[in-house]
């Protein structure tokens with residue numbers, strides 16, 4: 301069976317394979333990054349609590365009326381590609397009556413404090429898993445959309461076939477690079493503007509030998 305991949309590892313690999321190498325192969329997480337992660341977890345919990353309160357204040361689903369359902373921290377797994385992930389939020393919009401002509405929409409939300417192109421892989425990954433998730437079969441047919449959120453959801457994007465293709469391609473790339481890293485191949489260091497704020501820059505500028 302293919303090695304299991306967590307969806308959240310895909311944007312790390314896309315951002316920089318060297319960063320992925322430090323995190324996943326060498327299991328090294330700098331203290332500054334741990335602090336930032338802890339801060340992120342607190343912000344996450346606050347967001348989750350607020351969203352639940354908003355959701356609980358909505359009217360109960362009623363026959364024939366539009367309704368919204370919120371899944372938070374939804375765990376998902378795809379056996380085919382052996383992918384796992386936990387989406388921050390999935391909002392199901394549709395009708396309380398699950399009639400075949402209803403158009404239901406799944407909005408997959410990832411909470412991020414700032415935008416980074418690589419995070420799109422995370423959103424596409426959760427959308428991919430939502431589509432494969434057996435528990436969601438009963439809501440089909442539905443359209444899939446994605447959004448980032450910090451305080452609120454600003455913009456909604458459709459999830460399309462070309463997003464899925466790009467996502468699967470990246471997963472395959474990650475899997476084959478991971479195998480090479482395990483054999484001792486270190487990814488090439490390419491200094492770019494993102495290195496300026498990277499917590500691994502000390503390791504990259506010469507400490508490779510010490511690992």
Ligand code: SF4
Pocket residue numbers: 316317318319489490491492494495498499500501502504
């Ligand atoms: S310093 Fe640059 S090359 Fe090194 S891990 Fe960070 S982003 Fe990658």
